[in-house]
Amino acid sequence: MDSAPNNNASAKDRFRPSQRFGLGGVAIGNAFRPTTDEQAQEAMEGAWAAGVRYFDTSPWYGLGLSERRFGQFLHDKKRDDYVLSTKIGRLLKPSKNIPKTIWKEPSPFTYEYDYSAAGVRRSVEDSLQRLGIESLDIVFIHDLSPDNGDMKDKWTEYFKTAQNGAMPELTRMREEGLIKGWGLGVNTIEPILRTLEVADPDIFLSATQYSLMKHEDALNRLFPACEKKGVSLVIGAPLNAGFLAGIDRYDYGDKIPAGFKEKRERISKIAQKHGTDLRTAALQFSAAPAVVSAVIPGTRSPVQAKDNVASMKAKIPAAFWAELKKEKLIAANAPEPK
Numbered sequence: 659m660d661s662a663p664n665n666n667a668s669a670k671d672r673f674r675p676s677q678r679f680g681l682g683g684v685a686i687g688n689a690f691r692p693t694t695d696e697q698a699q700e701a702m703e704g705a706w707a708a709g710v711r712y713f714d715t716s717p718w719y720g721l722g723l724s725e726r727r728f729g730q731f732l733h734d735k736k737r738d739d740y741v742l743s744t745k746i747g748r749l750l751k752p753s754k755n756i757p758k759t760i761w762k763e764p765s766p767f768t769y770e771y772d773y774s775a776a777g778v779r780r781s782v783e784d785s786l787q788r789l790g791i792e793s794l795d796i797v798f799i800h801d802l803s804p805d806n807g808d809m810k811d812k813w814t815e816y817f818k819t820a821q822n823g824a825m826p827e828l829t830r831m832r833e834e835g836l837i838k839g840w841g842l843g844v845n846t847i848e849p850i851l852r853t854l855e856v857a858d859p860d861i862f863l864s865a866t867q868y869s870l871m872k873h874e875d876a877l878n879r880l881f882p883a884c885e886k887k888g889v890s891l892v893i894g895a896p897l898n899a900g901f902l903a904g905i906d907r908y909d910y911g912d913k914i915p916a917g918f919k920e921k922r923e924r925i926s927k928i929a930q931k932h933g934t935d936l937r938t939a940a941l942q943f944s945a946a947p948a949v950v951s952a953v954i955p956g957t958r959s960p961v962q963a964k965d966n967v968a969s970m971k972a973k974i975p976a977a978f979w980a981e982l983k984k985e986k987l988i989a990a991n992a993p994e995p996k
């Protein structure tokens with residue numbers, strides 16, 4: 659694993675996790691299929707044993723379930739030994755009428771959007787209670803984005819609320835020393851570009867936008883804008899929600915985009931030829947750009963956690979990346995892992 663400190667000069671004043679590889683908490687919150695408490699604890703323990711010290715979760719994941727599981731796992735760890743990010747934007751309320759969401763067997767809560775200043779303070783307080791810890795490192799404003807089915811083109815109205823509420827409040831919380839950094843956690847590029855224009859963020863979680871399968875827009879529009887402001891990116895869904903680990907599921911929708919299975923097959927074959935594998939290539943690819951401060955695949959088992967750490971440590975021959983570029987399977991200007 660690349661455990662070298664993050665010391666990009668242009669970003670030196672903005673918080674970056676000390677480790678470039680972390681664990682994402684979507685599967686821990688029962689995405690795709692239920693996970694038992696025991697399996698979730700084992701997955702987190704496996705990640706810890708393999709050396710992972712950056713964890714990302716959200717009130718949204720399993721409607722509180724992921725945060726409670728992380729709390730169970732982290733409560734006896736020294737707070738300075740790990741970095742933790744969670745998110746704000748949805749306040750949870752206990753309810754018998756659990757809404758239909760992507761979560762399988764979630765906790766009995768419903769949710770309300772709140773991107774106001776008071777909503778941020780309330781959400782952070784609620785998260786700390788669920789997590790059973792005294793502080794957060796990074797807070798991401800969650801799913802303030804046109805791909806959020808609850809918002810669609812109304813996302814700009816929510817954005818205005820956040821611009822006047824959540825964003826300045828998070829800056830104040832950073833100045834008060836309550837958090838180390840903040841940004842958005844979103845699956846599209848537009849809201850990040852807009853936030854860079856109107857606020858003072860430190861770090862964004864960009865999911866589904868920088869993977870082996872899809873990366874041109876992030877490379878050409880997102881990265882330069884972040885670099886200009888010295889802001890870094892945590893890459894979420896580096897495996898496209900399991901697709902690049904060989905699962906027939908792409909991101910969080912029902913459909914796999916046309917031609918993607920064939921492209922995956924071609925990359926996989928070239929990887930084998932060069933003595934590596936698809937998942938290893940995918941994780942290292944997403945971690946390679948200097949603007950990326952961490953890559954955080956989700957994990958459901960200790961074996962997956964261990965394998966993903968091994969993937970980050972593996973040596974991939976430069977000839978593999980050259981062949982992907984020659985075959986136009988990845989963009990010519992995509993940074994290659996060293």
Ligand SMILES: NC(=O)c1ccc[n+]([C@@H]2O[C@H](COP(=O)([O-])OP(=O)(O)OC[C@H]3O[C@@H](n4cnc5c(N)ncnc54)[C@H](OP(=O)(O)O)[C@@H]3O)[C@@H](O)[C@H]2O)c1
Pocket residue numbers: 681682683684685690714715798800801842843844845863865866893894895896897898899900901903905937954955956957958961962963965966
């Ligand atoms: N808007 C946002 O802020 C946002 C959006 C998306 C993601 N994120 C963050 O990014 C993290 C990563 O995204 P993700 O978890 O959704 O997707 P991902 O990392 O692209 O894929 C995770 C899934 O891939 C499979 N997998 C992982 N390692 C594997 C291995 N070694 N062998 C076989 N299969 C493996 C598992 O599928 P199974 O569970 O089926 O075994 C796992 O749940 C999230 O957990 C979250 O922290 C944030």
